[in-house]
Amino acid sequence: MERFDGKVAVITGAASGFGRAFAQKGARLGMKLVLADIDGDALGDVVETLTAAGADAIAVPTDVSDGGALEALAQRTLDAYGKVHLLFNNAGVGASGFVWEMSASDWSWVFGVNVMGVAHGVRVFTPIMLRQDEPAHIVNTASVAGLISPPAMGVYNASKHAVVALTETLYHDLRRVSGQVGCSLLCPAFVPTGIAEGERARPARWRNEAPPSASQLLAARELRKAVRSGKLSAADIAEATFDAVRENRFYVVTHPAIMASVRVRHEDIEYMRAPSDPSVPPDSAG
């Protein structure tokens, strides 16, 4: 997809972080924007700011874990703009701590948003794009946690590995039927956004009764620190992602230093070694 001016972008998780940065970039490129998020108030603020600056944008409060809500989002998009050219399946949340300590609600919430949110987006929007038979593109936000498996992030890692597998398969499947619809897989490392405060978006039905365990408190503290210390901004990630869409590149790995750990993981598999700890840099692992 080489041209963006006048085209229609749908962005989930658009009220904060990467989603908001995709919206700002899309607005600068003259795109029509359909912005979705579970946080209706913050979403309204984003749309208000963008439209005040001259952008063409609508807010559609949406819980991406709900398939019916994604179907309604697609209908709102077609009603407002008639088409959809660029879809960011981006909304995501995390929960950390030892994998056996994660509650059933943690699994349902993180998989509901990170995996089913992307699956619903692909299920609902891909047929519309294929029917249009004009250049279109889907970007699924995974994470480096979909390429390696850092400790004390088991639920999040598993969800992002699922997004990697789903999106690699989407690539193959699209190539069988269309030269017009492409897809990319976004895998960033830590970037300062609201991701470490994801609990704010946890629906009541998936709240935990029990207080967090020691491993969960420690992992949450470490996550907040790591996210805060990220050197790239959400705007940098948006630039890199739009470049990849323009060039029809599949893998968007924004932090190349992580590739050393990805390589070690692949070698561990190839040589059937026990998994190396990716939180220990490969050259210091001894």
Ligand SMILES: NC(=O)c1ccc[n+]([C@@H]2O[C@H](COP(=O)([O-])OP(=O)(O)OC[C@H]3O[C@@H](n4cnc5c(N)ncnc54)[C@H](O)[C@@H]3O)[C@@H](O)[C@H]2O)c1
């Ligand atoms: N920031 C990072 O360090 C980092 C690194 C790798 C991957 N990611 C991924 O990037 C994506 C965007 O996260 P971010 O860093 O911008 O975080 P963020 O918290 O700033 O933004 C995420 C947005 O998703 C929304 N959201 C949460 N649950 C939702 C739901 N059920 N339906 C609709 N919207 C929902 C939130 O309200 C929020 O506005 C996520 O998929 C995340 O896993 C982030």
